[in-house]
Structure formats: structure tokens, C-alpha cells
Amino acid sequence: MKKILNDHLKQQLINTNHFNDLFSTDMSAKTQLLSVPAGGYIIENTKRPAYLFYLVRGKAKLYDAQSNGKTVLIDFFTPPCFMGEMELLDPDSDPFSMQAIEDCLLLALPINQYQNQLLSDTIFLRHICLYLAYKEARDVRTASKNQSFTLNQRLAAFILLTEHNGTYNEKHTQVAQYLGVSYRHLLYVLATFVDQGYLVKHGRHVYQIANREKLMALSSEIRNEPE
Amino acid sequence: MKKILNDHLKQQLINTNHFNDLFSTDMSAKTQLLSVPAGGYIIENTKRPAYLFYLVRGKAKLYDAQSNGKTVLIDFFTPPCFMGEMELLDPDSDPFSMQAIEDCLLLALPINQYQNQLLSDTIFLRHICLYLAYKEARDVRTASKNQSFTLNQRLAAFILLTEHNGTYNEKHTQVAQYLGVSYRHLLYVLATFVDQGYLVKHGRHVYQIANREKLMALSSEIRNEPE
DNA sequence: TGGTAAGTATGAGAAATCTCACACTTGGAG
DNA sequence: CTCCAAGTGTGAGATTTCTCATACTTACCA
Numbered sequence: 001m002k003k004i005l006n007d008h009l010k011q012q013l014i015n016t017n018h019f020n021d022l023f024s025t026d027m028s029a030k031t032q033l034l035s036v037p038a039g040g041y042i043i044e045n046t047k048r049p050a051y052l053f054y055l056v057r058g059k060a061k062l063y064d065a066q067s068n069g070k071t072v073l074i075d076f077f078t079p080p081c082f083m084g085e086m087e088l089l090d091p092d093s094d095p096f097s098m099q100a101i102e103d104c105l106l107l108a109l110p111i112n113q114y115q116n117q118l119l120s121d122t123i124f125l126r127h128i129c130l131y132l133a134y135k136e137a138r139d140v141r142t143a144s145k146n147q148s149f150t151l152n153q154r155l156a157a158f159i160l161l162t163e164h165n166g167t168y169n170e171k172h173t174q175v176a177q178y179l180g181v182s183y184r185h186l187l188y189v190l191a192t193f194v195d196q197g198y199l200v201k202h203g204r205h206v207y208q209i210a211n212r213e214k215l216m217a218l219s220s221e222i223r224n225e226p227e
Numbered sequence: 228m229k230k231i232l233n234d235h236l237k238q239q240l241i242n243t244n245h246f247n248d249l250f251s252t253d254m255s256a257k258t259q260l261l262s263v264p265a266g267g268y269i270i271e272n273t274k275r276p277a278y279l280f281y282l283v284r285g286k287a288k289l290y291d292a293q294s295n296g297k298t299v300l301i302d303f304f305t306p307p308c309f310m311g312e313m314e315l316l317d318p319d320s321d322p323f324s325m326q327a328i329e330d331c332l333l334l335a336l337p338i339n340q341y342q343n344q345l346l347s348d349t350i351f352l353r354h355i356c357l358y359l360a361y362k363e364a365r366d367v368r369t370a371s372k373n374q375s376f377t378l379n380q381r382l383a384a385f386i387l388l389t390e391h392n393g394t395y396n397e398k399h400t401q402v403a404q405y406l407g408v409s410y411r412h413l414l415y416v417l418a419t420f421v422d423q424g425y426l427v428k429h430g431r432h433v434y435q436i437a438n439r440e441k442l443m444a445l446s447s448e449i450r451n452e453p454e
Numbered sequence: 455t456g457g458t459a460a461g462t463a464t465g466a467g468a469a470a471t472c473t474c475a476c477a478c479t480t481g482g483a484g
Numbered sequence: 485c486t487c488c489a490a491g492t493g494t495g496a497g498a499t500t501t502c503t504c505a506t507a508c509t510t511a512c513c514a
Contacts, residue, residue: 064368075367086360089353125352126316132359133313139363140302141291143370147407150470150502173491180374185471187493204479204492377472377500400461412501414463431462431509455514462509472499479492484485 001040004033004105013056017080019107022054024123032108036100038164043084043098045071048091051108052118053083058104061162063097071097073178076161081135085128088115102164149222151181151189157219159199159209168199168207228267231260231332240283244307246334249281251350259335263327265391270311270325272298275318278335279345280310285331288389290324298324300405303388308362312355315342329391376449378408378416384446386426386436395426395434 004010010033013019020026034051036042036058043049045065055077062075074096077083086093088111109118118124146154158179159168176186190207193199198214199207209215231237237260240246247253261278263269263285270276272292282304289302301323304310313320315338336345345351373381385406386395403413417434420426425441426434436442 072371074371085356086364089356089360119353120349122347122349122352125349125356126346128356129312129316129352129359132356132363133316136359136363136366137313139370140366143366143373144299144301144405144407146370147374148404152470171491172493177375178371180371181470182472183492184473184494188471191494379500398461399463408500409502410462411464411503415501418464458511458513460510460512463507465505467503469502470500473497475495477493480490481488482490483488 001042002035004035006033009033010107013105013107017054017056017107019054019056022124022127023118024121027109027114030109030114032110034106034108036104036106038100038102040100041097042100042104042106043087043096045097046095048095049084049087050111051084051106052088052111052114054107055079055081055083056105056107059101059161059164060098060104061101063099065095065097071174073174076101082128082131084111085132087111088118089128101162146222151179151185152192153218153222154179155186155189155193156198156215157222159207160212160215160219163209166209166212168209169205228269229262231262233260236260237334240332240334244281244283244334246281246283249351249354250345251348254336254341257336257341259337261333261335263331263333265327265329267327268324269327269331269333270314270323272324273322275322276311276314277338278311278333279315279338279341281334282306282308282310283332283334286328286388286391287325287331288328290326292322292324298401300401303328309355309358311338312359314338315345316355328389373449378406378412379419380445380449381406382413382416382420383425383442384449386434387439387442387446390436393436393439395436396432 010031011028013033014028014031019031020028032051034053038058042053042060045063056079058079060077060083061073062077063071064074065071077098083098083106087095158175162168162170172186172190173183176183179186190199194201194207196211196214198209198211200210201207237258238255240260241255241258246258247255259278261280265285269280269287272290283306285306287304287310288300289304290298291301292298304325310325310333314322385402389395389397399413399417400410403410406413417426421428421434423438423441425436425438427437428434
């Protein structure tokens with residue numbers, strides 16, 4: 001996690017993402033611009049984050065650290081979205097891990113300095129409420145819909161979601177769990193993708209996207225609202 | 228939807244559900260106690276609800292009314308939980324339907340009178356935020372887990388969730404959609420439940436629970452956290 | 455009063471997915 | 485250096501679920 005000291009870029013990102021509309025007062029001066037490289041941690045396991053984040057560029061994934069030491073994929077985040085709002089709202093909530101998939105740019109507000117101010121800012125609280133309410137509504141609808149798609153389609157969407165520079169590189173065991181299918185079947189479908197030339201395997205872990213159009217076609221039905 | 232003029236009961240429900248803790252001022256006098264019979268509508272399609280509800284007894288289900296006239300099952304609610312908070316937060320949000328599965332008791336605050344007050348009450352807003360954040364976290368985890376269960380298990384859980392006085396009586400078409408399986412397969416599994424004596428069919432639409440223990444055993448793995 | 459749409463119902467074959475069994479690789483921990 | 489856990493990889497048969505075809509019933513509308 002690196003601080004970017006480029007006020008022009010910071011101000012530009014604040015403007016294009018209407019960041020100041022989220023608060024009752026201008027928070028520009030108090031906001032830092034942070035960058036996290038692909039693979040880096042935005043929020044580390046068991047460590048309470050020091051900031052409230054607003055993701056403005058990049059992709060990230062959320063893990064849950066189970067008590068038995070295993071980590072489970074929970075969710076994915078794309079801009080614009082809050083991160084760490086749970087920690088801000090409930091200091092007793094269990095911590096989790098947020099890892100960058102691509103290089104991420106984040107607008108960040110130091111929690112310990114501004115927590116009281118934020119929790120007393122009705123404009124901010126209303127925005128968080130709306131954000132959470134819409135996220136919830138979207139997720140519930142998506143979850144129910146997703147069940148009706150075949151692994152072919154969901155995996156295609158998943159690869160496009162987690163891909164970075166044309167490279168897919170997630171742990172099969174975790175993905176199988178996240179997508180709710182057996183490890184065996186995930187490998188099987190992945191193999192058919194290679195067979196059909198959608199992916200090319202490089203070594204043991206890395207897959208290169210070879211036919212993005214086809215993957216998009218497979219996953220397209222998932223996103224679209226048919227009626 | 229009937230107003231219950233029983234101040235003693237109202238006060239008791241307010242106390243046991245810590246309703247007043249949700250606000251910065253005592254809302255008891257402004258709160259109404261409403262009841263909706265099983266099958267009745269708490270929020271009707273296309274009609275903006277007049278209240279912010281807090282469900283304290285009963286069960287309810289949420290529908291989405293599609294533009295093509297179809298209705299789709301979205302989610303289920305059990306006490307204690309808010310209802311209509313989306314409408315309170317965003318007057319432009321699309322309306323939906325909330326229908327009682329069992330007789331429901333609701334603490335209700337008239338929106339048009341208290342909207343401004345509620346949206347300026349940071350205690351209330353923080354509670355809504357926490358409620359939404361935890362609901363979201365729970366739903367995302369559950370959704371991912373659910374995929375790995377067989378329809379046997381999910382249907383057993385679903386029947387117990389939507390059952391009313393030992394009677395299961397949901398539309399197969401909607402349930403199939405909600406559970407993400409084909410109509411054919413739902414009917415097939417339902418038939419095996421009857422075969423095995425878990426359910427008894429009464430007429431064309433109604434199923435009676437005949438072996439609740441077995442259904443609970445089937446669904447038990449869904450709720451429990453194994454680790 | 456007839457027609458049409460939606461819901462219910464069932465059969466049979468096909469496809470998707472799972473379970474189990476086994477083998478190999480890799481990265482730490484001791 | 486060795487062992488062990490976790491991850492990867494593959495085969496084969498079993499189970500779950502889907503698709504399609506086909507009927508019958510019910511409610512409602514013209």
C-alpha cells in the first residue's frame with residue numbers, strides 16, 4: 001500500500017467519482033490517495049484497517065479467514081465502492097482480508113481521526129445506507145439467478161471477473177468452493193475451455209485468455225436482464 | 228393490515244425487541260402496532276408503503292414485480308427485521324411486494340410524518356447501516372454455501388421456511404425459479420418426499436408436513452457452520 | 455361459451471455434476 | 485533432508501438435474 005502524492009490526480013479522481021457528494025463537508029484535504037499493486041492486500045487479515053476506502057480503480061476480492069486457518073472466497077469488488085465500512089460502523093466486527101486483483105487506486109480516510117465525524121454525518125450515513133441497500137438487493141437477485149446457469153457460463157463470467165492482463169490465476173480449490181461445484185468438475189470444465197481454445201495453459205497454475213469473445217458470449221446471459 | 232389498539236402489547240413488543248434503542252429519542256408514542264394475516268400484503272406492489280416497518284412476529288416473503296407482469300420470489304424475512312427501509316432511504320427506488328406467510332405483527336412508523344426526522348437521526352441511520360451490512364454479509368456467505376447443497380436439502384429448508392401451521396403451499400413455478408432448478412426436477416423431488424412419507428399431499432396444491440424431524444435433518448447441514 | 459394462458463403432472467433420454475480412487479507435485483515444518 | 489499437508493490432475497461410474505414432449509386442469513377474458 002503506497003501513498004500517492006499527486007494532488008492533481010487525487011483531485012481528478014475525487015471529482016469524477018463525486019467523492020465529495022458523499023459527505024456534508026469537503027473532505028478533499030483529509031483524503032489520501034493510495035495505491036495497492038495487483039496481489040497486494042488492501043485490508044489484511046486480523047488487522048483492523050486504518051482507513052475507510054473508496055475504490056476508484058482496479059478490482060479486488062474479499063476473503064474470510066476461518067477459525068481453522070482456511071480462507072474462503074466471499075465476494076468481488078469493482079469501482080466505485082466502499083471498503084472497510086463494516087469496520088467503521090462496528091469496531092467489534094470480525095476482520096477479513098481484501099486483496100487487489102489488479103492494481104487498485106483508493107481514496108482513503110483515516111478512521112481513527114474521522115470516525116466520529118463520519119458517524120455523525122447524516123449525508124454520509126445515508127449514502128452508506130443506500131450503497132448497502134442496493135448492493136444487498138443486487139446480490140440477492142443475482143444469487144437466485146446464478147443458480148440457474150451452468151458452470152460453463154458462471155466460470156466464464158468468473159474468469160473475466162478475476163482475470164488480470166489476460167491472465168487467470170486463481171486457486172482451483174477456492175474457486176470450486178466459491179462457485180459451489182466440486183473440484184473435479186471445475187477441472188473438467190476448465191479442461192474443456194482449453195480444448196476449445198478459449199484458454200491456453202501456461203505451466204501449472206496460469207491460464208491465458210485466448211478467446212475473450214467466446215468467454216464473454218458464454219457469460220453474457222448472466223449479466224443481462226432478459227425482461 | 229389492521230391496527231392493533233393494545234398499548235400494553237405494543238409496549239411489551241417495543242421493550243422485548245429493544246425498538247427504542249434504534250432511535251435517539253423515544254418513538255413509542257409515534258409507533259403503531261399493526262397486524263397482517265397470513266397471505267395478506269405488508270407492502271403492495273407499486274404502492275409506496277406508508278410506514279417503515281419493524282417485523283417482530285411472523286414470517287414474510289419479498290416479491291419482485293417484473294415489467295412483463297410476472298412476479299419473482301426474492302427473499303424471506305423473519306423477526307426482528309426492518310421492512311420498507313429502502314423506500315424510506317430512496318423515494319425513487321422501485322417498489323416491491325411483501326407478503327405475510329404467517330400472521331405478522333409489525334411496529335410501524337408513518338414515513339411521511341417522520342422521514343425527515345429519521346434521516347437526520349444518526350443513531351437510527353447507524354442501526355440501519357449495521358443491519359444492512361450484516362444482512363449483506365450473511366446473504367453473500369449463505370448464497371455461496373447454498374450452491375453446494377442438493378435440491379433435497381435446499382427444498383427441505385425451503386419448506387420449513389415457508390410452512391405455515393404444518394402446511395406447505397407455494398406455487399411450484401415460483402419456487403423452482405427461486406431455488407434455481409427446473410420445474411420438472413422440483414416436482415420430482417417433491418414426489419420423492421411424498422414417497423418417503425415426509426409430506427402428504429392434500430388435493431392439488433397443498434402439502435402437509437408429515438415428518439418434520441426428517442425435513443429438519445435434511446436441512447440441518449445448511450444452517451450449521453461446520454467449522 | 456369458447457379460447458387461451460398459467461399452473462400442475464408425468465415419462466424418458468440427455469447432460470451436468472458428484473463421489474471416490476488414485477497419483478503426482480510443491481512448499482514448508484521439524 | 486524428510487515428511488506431511490495442500491494443491492493439482494485424471495478416470496470411471498453414480499447421482500442429480502435438465503430438456504423436451506405431452507396432457508390435463510383452472511381461471512379468466514372476449
